[in-house]
Amino acid sequence: MTVPSTERLHTAATAVSTRAGVRPPIRRAGVRALAGLAVFACVTALVSLPAYAAVAPRLARPTGVHVAAVSATAVTVVAHPARKARRYRLFASTTKSDLYVVNLKTKRTSRHVATSSKPRVRIRGLKFTTAVYYYRFEAVAGGKVRHSTIRSVRLPPVKPWNLKIKSDSTGTYLTWSSGLATGFTIAQATDRDLKHNRHNYTIRGQGNQFTPPGLTKGTAYYFRVRANFASLASAYSEREVSATAATSGQPVTVMTYNVLHSIADGTTVGGQTVAAWNTERQPGVVSFIEQANPDVISIQEGGGWVTDVQGYGGVRQIDSLAAALGPSYSLADTEIPPSQHGYTRTGNYILFRNSSYRPVGAGGHWFLDSSTTAAYQMLQNTTTGATFLVVAPHAIVGPGEPFDQRREIETQTLIQLARAQAGGRRVIYAGDFNSYLSPTHQYDGPGRAMHAAHIADGLLTAQSLTNQHFNSYNQYRRTPPHGSDCIDHIFADPGVVFRSWSQLLNVSQGTWVGVIPSDHNPVVSALSVPY
Numbered sequence: 001m002t003v004p005s006t007e008r009l010h011t012a013a014t015a016v017s018t019r020a021g022v023r024p025p026i027r028r029a030g031v032r033a034l035a036g037l038a039v040f041a042c043v044t045a046l047v048s049l050p051a052y053a054a055v056a057p058r059l060a061r062p063t064g065v066h067v068a069a070v071s072a073t074a075v076t077v078v079a080h081p082a083r084k085a086r087r088y089r090l091f092a093s094t095t096k097s098d099l100y101v102v103n104l105k106t107k108r109t110s111r112h113v114a115t116s117s118k119p120r121v122r123i124r125g126l127k128f129t130t131a132v133y134y135y136r137f138e139a140v141a142g143g144k145v146r147h148s149t150i151r152s153v154r155l156p157p158v159k160p161w162n163l164k165i166k167s168d169s170t171g172t173y174l175t176w177s178s179g180l181a182t183g184f185t186i187a188q189a190t191d192r193d194l195k196h197n198r199h200n201y202t203i204r205g206q207g208n209q210f211t212p213p214g215l216t217k218g219t220a221y222y223f224r225v226r227a228n229f230a231s232l233a234s235a236y237s238e239r240e241v242s243a244t245a246a247t248s249g250q251p252v253t254v255m256t257y258n259v260l261h262s263i264a265d266g267t268t269v270g271g272q273t274v275a276a277w278n279t280e281r282q283p284g285v286v287s288f289i290e291q292a293n294p295d296v297i298s299i300q301e302g303g304g305w306v307t308d309v310q311g312y313g314g315v316r317q318i319d320s321l322a323a324a325l326g327p328s329y330s331l332a333d334t335e336i337p338p339s340q341h342g343y344t345r346t347g348n349y350i351l352f353r354n355s356s357y358r359p360v361g362a363g364g365h366w367f368l369d370s371s372t373t374a375a376y377q378m379l380q381n382t383t384t385g386a387t388f389l390v391v392a393p394h395a396i397v398g399p400g401e402p403f404d405q406r407r408e409i410e411t412q413t414l415i416q417l418a419r420a421q422a423g424g425r426r427v428i429y430a431g432d433f434n435s436y437l438s439p440t441h442q443y444d445g446p447g448r449a450m451h452a453a454h455i456a457d458g459l460l461t462a463q464s465l466t467n468q469h470f471n472s473y474n475q476y477r478r479t480p481p482h483g484s485d486c487i488d489h490i491f492a493d494p495g496v497v498f499r500s501w502s503q504l505l506n507v508s509q510g511t512w513v514g515v516i517p518s519d520h521n522p523v524v525s526a527l528s529v530p531y
Helices: 006-019 028-053 277-292 317-325 401-422 445-452
Strands: 066-070 075-078 087-093 112-116 120-123 133-141 144-147 151-153 161-168 171-177 183-189 199-204 220-229 241-244 249-258 296-300 329-331 349-353 357-367 373-381 387-393 426-432 488-492 497-503 523-530
Touching: 075 133, 087 120, 161 220, 161 241, 171 220, 249 277, 249 387, 249 426, 249 488, 277 317, 296 387, 296 426, 317 329, 317 349, 349 357, 349 373, 349 387, 357 401, 373 401, 387 401, 401 426, 401 445, 426 523, 488 497, 488 523
Parallel strands: 249 296, 387 426
Antiparallel strands: 066 075, 075 120, 087 112, 087 133, 112 120, 133 144, 133 151, 161 171, 183 199, 183 220, 220 241, 249 523, 296 349, 329 349, 357 373, 373 387, 426 488, 497 523
16 A cells, blocks of 8 residues: 655645645645644554454354254254364263363263264264263364354154054954054054054053954055154155955954952051941942943952851852842852862952853963962853953062062963963963063063063053043052052953953042942953954
8 A cells, every 4th residue: 555645745735625626725734744743643544454454253152043944863953154174063962061162182982973074963883772862062163162052852753664554353462563652653544655544643651552443344554653652753655565454353342350358347458447348348339340331350358258157058248249240240150169178269350241151161270379369261252153251360479570470470371371262262371470561570570571472551542542641450549549550451352452441430529439349449441342
C-alpha cells in the first residue's frame, strides 16, 4: 500500500470542494495539518491490520449431535459441521466413565471408536446388551479436539432367525431362534406381502413359540416375527413362512388354584388369622370357581383333612370342595382315596366338567422328586373329540438358586413324563410352580425348562390380560401385593392357543373385601385345543 503525499491530499480536497461549488479558504498550515492527520490514520491502519489477521477462528464444539441410525450391532451419529474441524471421532461404551475427557486419552478395551472426515460416524461391531450404550462425539483439527456432552442410546435386539411353521393334527404354530429380547411381535396375513387380513400379535418374555388364535381350517397364512426390547424393535425375520391351517380349535377354560392346606386354619399368615376352611374359606373358593366357570380345575394343597377322622374314612379338602360344587364337576381318579385302604394324599387334584369332558384311560400321579408330585388325567371333549392331557403339579418351595435349580430339574422331569403319557396329544400344565422371573426369582428354573421345550406361558402369550399386576401369591394380606411374582402358571404345548389370562380377586380400592379364601389367587386361561 502507498502512503498518499501531502500534495495529493491537498489536490484531492480542492477537487472535492470545487465540485461542490465551494472554495474553502485553506491555508498552507491547515493543509499540512490535514495531511499529517491522514498520514497518521493510514499508518495506524497499516500497523493494526496484521494484528487482527493473526487471530484464527477457534475449532468449534460439535452441535446438533444425535443418533441417525441404530441396529443390534451398530450405531450412526451425526452432527452439524464444526468450524475448522478436519475429522470427527465417535466413542461408545456401556461404562460411562470410559467417555470422560480425562479417560479418552487412555486405552480401554471396553470402549469402541470410529473416525470419519465427515460429521457422520458409524461404529460397527457392537454387542447387543440390555445395558445402555453411552456415546460421545468429537471434532478434531490437528492436535486440537472439542467434545460433545455424553449421551446414551439403546440398541434394538437382533432380528429373529430360523423361523419355522408347523401345521398338522397337533395344531399350527411358529418357532424361531433369537437373541436377548423382552418379547416378540408376530405379523400374520393371508398374502405373502403381509397386507391382506393382517393381524399383529405381541407376546412377552423369551418364549420362542407362538400358536396364533382364530385360524380357519383350510386357509393359508403367512407370518414374520420381530424381536422387541423395551420400546425398541428389531427388523422382521428375513423371510416369511406360510402354512395352511390343518385343524379346528376346541375352546377350553382352565383354572389353577392353590387353596391352602387346612392345617393352616387358625394360624397367622401375612398378619391375618387364616379363616376356617369348612365354614369360611371353602365358600369363597366355590364362589371364584363359579365366577370363572372353568371346564378344568387344577387344585393344589387340597389333601388336608376336614373331619375329625383323619386317615382311613376321613374327608379331604378336595372331597368337600367337589361336593360343594355339585354334580357338574367330577374328580379325576389320580390317587387312592381315604375310603380305601392304602390311600394316598398328594395334595394335587383335577376336577373337570362332566357334561363336556370325560376321562380317557386311568389318571394318576408322579413323584417329581422325594417330596413333590404332579397329578395327571387325559380328557376328551364329548362333542368334538378334542383330547388333551392335564397335569397338576406343585413344585418345591424355597428361596435362592439351589431351589430354583431343583425346580428346573422337577419341571424337566415333568415334561418328559407328561409327553410320554400324552403319546402325541397336547399337554396343559396348570399348577403352583413357585417361581417366576422377578427380583426374588432371578433364576426361573421352571420358566427355563418350559422355554427350552417351546412350551408357552399363558401370562406371556395371551393377548388379553386381567389383573396381571397382582402377585398370584397374595400372602394372605388384606392389601394384596403388586409385582411380577406370579408363581401360579398355566403352560401349554405348541398348537394350543392362549386366548386370555386372568387372576381373580375380591378387591375394592386396593383392599380385600370379606374372607380371604387362600394365600393364592386363582389363575384362569381361556385356551383352544386342536382337533
